[in-house]
Amino acid sequence: MKFKKDLPPNALYVHIPFCARKCNYCDFNSVVSGTKTIDLYLSALESELSALKGQYVFKTVFIGGGTPSVLTETQLEKLLCAVIRCISVSEVQEYTVEANPGTLTANKIRLLKEYGVNRISLGVQSFQDRQLKFLGRIHSGDDARKNFILLRQAGFENINIDLMFGCPDQSLDDWENDLETAVELNPEHISAYALTYEEGTLLTKNLNNGVISKLDECIELDMYKTVIDYLTHNGYNHYEISNFAKPGCECSHNLVYWNNMGYVGAGAGAVSSIDGARTSNENDIIRYVNGIGEGKNIKSFGEHLPDDQFASETVIMSLRLRQGISNADFYKRFGYKIEDQFGDQINRLIGDGLICYDNERLKLTEKGLFIADTVMTEFV
């Protein structure tokens, strides 16, 4: 696979697996920990990062979690220092840090700015306290609004807001209200996720015990259609299944994932994809810290997909993008045409009106978008 080898990874992901409290729907790799554990973790992370120095030229950096903003100011500075030492600041075009309302302070915001962070992803989820409570978030709608304004005042010109829809007793009106508030704040980027019930979460437990029941799928679909319509009309480009951006403000870092290109991950549970090999660090924080301390292998998972599977995965990931996948790019990368591997499926799906060709790009139709998973199984 020439293409992959020609392009070494240029995206760096750094994971901070700590939160102020665990949200009811969350199955991410994050825990509530004391300062001591966080300090130990940051030291370990620092040494993992320092080993990366000079190996890659990163164009995008993304510090995610968890909640990076839950770190104390001292800890945050330590983290930002560690990151800046293994990147070449002038090469980095996009540097994102995730933050949650209720954990940001003016000082933390200043630190972020000082260390070259140029994009903030704010986990708002909703501006309505009822929804926030249901989700188990630590902040109010007002906190979110205030934090956003603070960020703007500090000079952040590229801010994403995460929103969530599909809570059991959320109405279409509630959702429209959230969207209106978000648009009034005028962020450059909005991610709108449908609530999902993941195994092991409190919400799923409640669902199974009959304490709550899922929102009707048709209403959820209406909400999804609403967000697409509303944001598109307000100048946002619907560029990925759940992501919207002002022109030119698409998240370059995440585009790396959706195009199935290489990236390097650091921190507990972080995944790297280098030269077609995907590896994952140890999820468990203590094991990660000890592993690094003892200089042991901290990878807990690795796979190297055969070319055809890697190609299939690339098609699946790229179909998440509204512009789909370019036949020419695919050819350059894999040395054959998409049809050579998926001719039958493509004909069938085009016949069903679920995918189409648009300017040499294969993409989901609107009908296909709503049932994207069903469509994607055809490319496995």
Add this chain to the structure above:
Amino acid sequence: MSTERIRNFCIIAHIDHGKSTLADRLLEKTNTITSREFRNQMLDDMDLERERGITIKASAVALKLVCDGKEYNLNLIDTPGHVDFSYEVSRSLGACEGVLLLVDASQGVEAQTVANAYLAMEHNLAVIPVISKIDLPQSRPYEVLAEMEKTLGIDTEDALMVSSKTGKGIDEIFDAVIKRIPPPKGNPNAPLKSLIFDSVYDEYRGVIVYLRIFDGTVKVGDEIYMMKTNRSFKVEEVGIFKPKMVAKDYLSAGEVGYCIANIKSIRDVKVGDTVTHYKERTAEPLPGYRPPMPMVYCGIYPTNNTDFHPLREALERLSLNDSSFTFEPETSQALGFGFRCGFLGLLHMEIVQERLERESNINIVQTAPNVTYEILKINKEVIKVDNPEKVPPVNEIEEFREPMVRASFILPAEYVGVIMQLAEARRGKYKSTEYLSEKRAILIYELPLAEIIFDFFDKMKSATRGYGTLDYDFIGYEAADLVKLDILVSGKQVDALSTIAHRQDADIKGRKLVKKLKNEISRHLFEVVLQAAIGSRIIARETIRPIAKNVTAKCYGGDITRKRKLLEKQKEGKKRMKSIGNVEIPQKAFLSVLSTDE
């Protein structure tokens, strides 16, 4: 070699009474296998047997034993205990002169103890009663002996007591086998007369036949002749089971072994056939085996229509090794070309289906199982119906008849009441009760086969906390008020989902069935309507709502692998589905009729 030093015997018992474990001890004591090779239930060498912990195929093994300074050749056949594999037992009995009849010291006499003991007596074999698992604290060997005398009328004075766990009593088994089981009769110098009691297909060597030699001798280079199929072959190898195949120069009267003769066509071999020499033939063939009557039928179809011929080959190959299932080509509007297959019971059906898939790599779907019905038509013609689709229009039927069985339950006396209730609810006719002892009873009912073959067994087991056992024999057909219950998927009748039901249960059954189907069939991009109908009367209806939204909201770097695996799993599930019209029906849906529970 003279037959004086040969003993051929089977181990028979109810399921789980310890046959294969006893065989392990006999293998060890005779040093037939090294301790390095040994593993528990050594003779259960099929993956399916090991996974399920039960014996499915009878296996033969040759043991060498020195007793009173003389060397003996013993041929042991370990048999399965489950009722569905009783044909394995009866075939094995045909190759033996005696049996070890095992009874678990704490379970006591159970239904297949009686059934298998009677089989052995019908074959006029020497029966050695053996009480097994005497190490268990709840064992009650003397009561069990009394039960044996009462049910089987056999003398238990010389019964043996063993524990395959502690090894107690194992040596006495050898002694009894040699002293109490007669050596085989037969003349090694007479023309060859041997019985094919089993066979297996080997990709490289063709059909391997398992033989019991009654007269004569067979050796490499001999021209042999199969009397029923009229075919002759040149012997390439003969040998015995240790338990792996070990070549020998010859097999002669009284011995049990295998024979390889470059037999490439499966159809040239019939289990039960007599093998003799081509030139010097035996006068009379052996009586062979009476093929067992299938109790339950179902359709087996390849999920992929192009797999019809490979499926036929796979069925033929499998039938070599399991001659107790039958198959006939049939077509279904819904499923295309496939086979109607007959089995001895549901476990048998399940095993055949699993073996087919494992041994041939073909994905199959299997339709709802049913029993065979008899229909007297207005024109006085009597037809047999092994597929609900073959039921003629109502106005041509004078009498609808169903198969009846005589069922005997052997169970602890305290459960007699619950089993009676269960049997009455299944349209059973009470016949008699007999007490084996204060604690154990035999209950006899006449029941429609269709009522006991599906979910009855599990119900009985749970009602008796696992202690109830059941054996049944077909007794004939009896008129009953039966109707054909059809299922329509999006308005189209799906023949493969039709069943036959008693009129009084049909409405409830129809309603339950569409409910279950609703859960089994996943949502489509369009609405799917499910209906149950008797003739043109719709008795139940359910709809499956279309998928409105099915899209993973979040997918970033760390999620890619997980997402791909999820999609792979969904795709794997689709393999076992059959599209009917444009509705994908999973294998499990076809088996919905099996259980009448919600």
